[in-house]
Amino acid sequence: xxxxxxxxxxxxxxxxxxxxxxxxxxxxxxxxxxxxxxxxxxxxxxxxxxxxxxxxxxxxxxxxxxxxxxxxxxxxxxxxxxxxxxxxxxxxxxxxxxxxxxxxxxxxxxxxxxxxxxxxxxxxxxxxxxxxxxxxxxxxxxxxxxxxxxxxxxxxxxxxxxxxxxxxxxxxxxxxxxxxxxxxxxxxxxxxxxxxxxxxxxxxxxxxxxxxxxxxxxxxxxxxxxxxxxxxxxxxxxxxxxxxxxxxxxxxxxxxxxxxxxxxxxxxxxxxxxxxxxxxxxxxxxxxxxxxxxxxxxxxxxxxxxxxxxxxxxxxxxxxxxxxxxxxxxxxxxxxxxxxxxxxxxxxxxxxxxxxxxxxxxxxxxxxxxxxxxxxxxxxxxxxxxxxxxxxxxxxxxxxxxxxxxxxxxxxxxxxxxxxxxxxxxxxxxxxxxxxxxxxxxxxxxxxxxxxxxxxxxxxxxxxxxxxx
Numbered sequence: 082x083x084x085x086x087x088x089x090x091x092x093x094x095x096x097x098x099x100x101x102x103x104x105x106x107x108x109x110x111x112x113x114x115x116x117x118x119x120x121x122x123x124x125x126x127x128x129x130x131x132x133x134x135x136x137x138x139x140x141x142x143x144x145x146x147x148x149x150x151x152x153x154x155x156x157x158x159x160x161x162x163x164x165x166x167x168x169x170x171x172x173x174x175x176x177x178x179x180x181x182x183x184x185x186x187x188x189x190x191x192x193x194x195x196x197x198x199x200x201x202x203x204x205x206x207x208x209x210x211x212x213x214x215x216x217x218x219x220x221x222x223x224x225x226x227x228x229x230x231x232x233x234x235x236x237x238x239x240x241x242x243x244x245x246x247x248x249x250x251x252x253x254x255x256x257x258x259x260x261x262x263x264x265x266x267x268x269x270x271x272x273x274x275x276x277x278x279x280x281x282x283x284x285x286x287x288x289x290x291x292x293x294x295x296x297x298x299x300x301x302x303x304x305x306x307x308x309x310x311x312x313x314x315x316x317x318x319x320x321x322x323x324x325x326x327x328x329x330x331x332x333x334x335x336x337x338x339x340x341x342x343x344x345x346x347x348x349x350x351x352x353x354x355x356x357x358x359x360x361x362x363x364x365x366x367x368x369x370x371x372x373x374x375x376x377x378x379x380x381x382x383x384x385x386x387x388x389x390x391x392x393x394x395x396x397x398x399x400x401x402x403x404x405x406x407x408x409x410x411x412x413x414x415x416x417x418x419x420x421x422x423x424x425x426x427x428x429x430x431x432x433x434x435x436x437x438x439x440x441x442x443x444x445x446x447x448x449x450x451x452x453x454x455x456x457x458x459x460x461x462x463x464x465x466x467x468x469x470x471x472x473x474x475x476x477x478x479x480x481x482x483x484x485x486x487x488x489x490x491x492x493x494x495x496x497x498x499x500x501x502x503x504x505x506x507x508x509x510x511x512x513x514x515x516x517x518x519x520x521x522x523x524x525x526x527x528x529x530x531x532x533x534x535x536x537x538x539x540x541x542x543x544x545x546x547x548x549x550x
Contacts (some may be wrong), residue, residue: 090511103534108236110545113180113494118240118250121264130215131166133501143499144401150176155434171542174208180323182495183510191504226500233503239267244309245287248316264313265317271324276345277356298339303366310370319549322379330416333358369426373445377548379427383436405435411442418450430468445485457489488536492545
């Protein structure tokens with residue numbers, strides 16, 4: 082069978098039909114990514130395929146690829162350093178020769194095909210030709226940042242923005258008439274969630290500047306965050322995203338929260354309990370704010386970040402030195418949701434975990450807080466980061482089906498810093514159709530094309546689009 086043929090991953094006739102007739106043509110809503118709004122607005126070309134694929138030389142690139150290159154013994158100078166682009170590309174091609182079975186291997190070749198029409202396998206023999214052909218195309222008018230998004234039929238894209246951001250690039254994009262797609266902000270209040278991290282006091286000062294008001298207590302901090310939610314809402318935002326890496330729950334009195342806030346602003350070290358108390362109160366408060374606004378809150382759980390302290394010191398965050406965590410999740414998550422519920426503040430929630438062992442506990446806890454007349458108030462977030470594999474995506478879909486309603490699942494996100502990453506939506510849709518096709522042909526579900534096709538369209542696009550209704 083030909084590599085990446087039209088029916089790759091589609092193991093049944095039903096899967097073929099569901100993908101080609103229902104999934105393939107659906108537009109893309111990418112409601113969580115890390116593309117820069119400035120780049121989308123200014124719409125420049127990439128200098129070469131290495132800038133687009135690997136790094137621009139300033140540690141802004143694809144850490145999925147970097148991890149594989151390190152595993153293949155590639156010197157760091159050829160990964161995040163300032164080496165010649167061709168040398169970097171050649172090193173990546175040599176890495177791909179060893180990457181069979183990796184989703185990055187599939188994504189790499191899907192991107193070559195979908196963006197550039199190149200069907201050759203990337204290896205050290207083909208590298209020079211592919212390098213020259215992709216670079217020539219990237220210089221053309223159909224390969225600017227926006228053109229790449231249009232090529233993948235992007236309908237809506239959400240950037241990741243700090244509450245203190247002025248959203249100037251979003252304003253300019255909208256004022257100029259936008260494009261064939263919408264670019265909307267999504268709030269990422271991580272700096273507020275981490276009073277024990279360096280820079281918290283400076284972040285509070287930026288919040289004060291953005292709001293033109295002072296933070297004098299924990300309650301006033303939450304009031305200013307609510308102001309920024311209003312500001313983001315006016316710019317089209319309907320989602321937030323929180324990297325709550327450790328799920329803990331510890332209550333505190335208002336006086337204790339004010340003391341922790343003052344201590345953190347002064348740069349004094351917090352103990353684990355104080356950090357947990359602050360984070361607990363902040364998350365519950367955010368849930369109340371988002372529920373009142375009708376927003377969807379995303380919780381990304383159980384990433385263990387910057388594990389390699391030497392690597393982090395040399396290259397900074399998000400450069401390939403993270404792993405999954407295996408801390409308990411069910412009890413603290415249940416207590417967090419219960420506290421929000423008692424205050425009338427459980428918003429629509431998408432809960433992701435980097436640890437696939439968390440899927441079942443999370444799904445069963447979420448089931449306790451459905452209702453209130455809202456369809457799928459809480460849903461299991463798509464397979465994320467290290468789980469963006471065929472097996473990982475299938476397992477997430479299976480748990481969503483087994484413990485909730487698969488037809489209400491909210492599709493896929495790229496969670497990416499690369500403008501070339503959007504074939505990951507195709508990858509997800511093929512796996513979805515593969516799974517449904519297998520169930521139908523085994524007799525586990527009705528082999529009803531129109532009904533299954535409607536579910537495929539909803540999961541691929543419609544459910545995500547409804548997040549912005």
